[in-house]
Amino acid sequence: MTKKMNVESFNLDHTKVKAPYVRLVGVTEGVNGDKVYKYDIRFKQPNREHMDMPGLHSLEHLMAENIRNHMDNVLDIGPMGCQTGFYLSIFNNNNYDMIVDTIEKTLQDVLEADEVPACNEVQCGWAASHSLDGAKEIAKEMLAHRKEWHQVFVE
Template sequence: MEKIASFTVDHNKLKRGIYVSRKDKVGAETLTSFDIRTKLPNMEPAMDIPAMHTMEHLGATFLRNHKKWADRTIYFGPMGCRTGFYLIFQGDLNSKDIVDVTREMFDFMSDFEDEIPGTNKIECGNYMSHDLPMAKWEAKKYKEEVLAHLTEENLNYPE
């Protein structure tokens, strides 16, 4: 079987950042999938599941309500390895195109003080698995350590 593109990236060289994971054509449209890498793969502990679940709910809610990006948001969700998130937007985009909205989203997550959206038994399949304080901590860590200091090596996959 052919390897999928994300399995060809050397995760030992991967920094935390924002990367174009792939681009797919759907009819005349291009969908760009981004790797929002919040943890150093195989170097630091993966995110806690309840915190990551909360970040998923907050991030998806933020994006689907964003003035500019709501209509272009296809998906926001966690990576199975728990070292980041996948974000899919409509459009032929690059990492620099989404830096501002990613910063806004992580500001939203790190400052969130209300009831977590979609966390009751009717709205969520695992509604008891959430951790807002830890989600806020993870979001703040990423925005301060990574998003505030982005360089080309945080925006392009390593060779």
């Protein structure tokens, strides 16, 4: 890497990470002392694998809806354009273990889901592009590696 970029993940060497993992990207503090914690939830090995869009999209809907049943303070969970992971933003909670447990519970919800929430043209921008089975496949593989999520880099 030569020049330091504005975006944290553009300074991350994606050839040195080992997915899956959950990584704290950074902390932003507001003027009143509130803190926003941003996490990189990496499901797939960068430049080797990726999530297919219909499964990724359904996983987004399922996680966005269900994570809020397990934890307050969730600002946003959204997919990366490279289709290898999601960003999760949380405020005023820096408990890594609690956040990882919450992600685990949320992915268990995905496995138990009977339908994708808000999967219609009123509530979604591309309602035809969904796959519940695809989402479950991604969640299942991620959960199978639960013990390795804390390790971000190749040793």
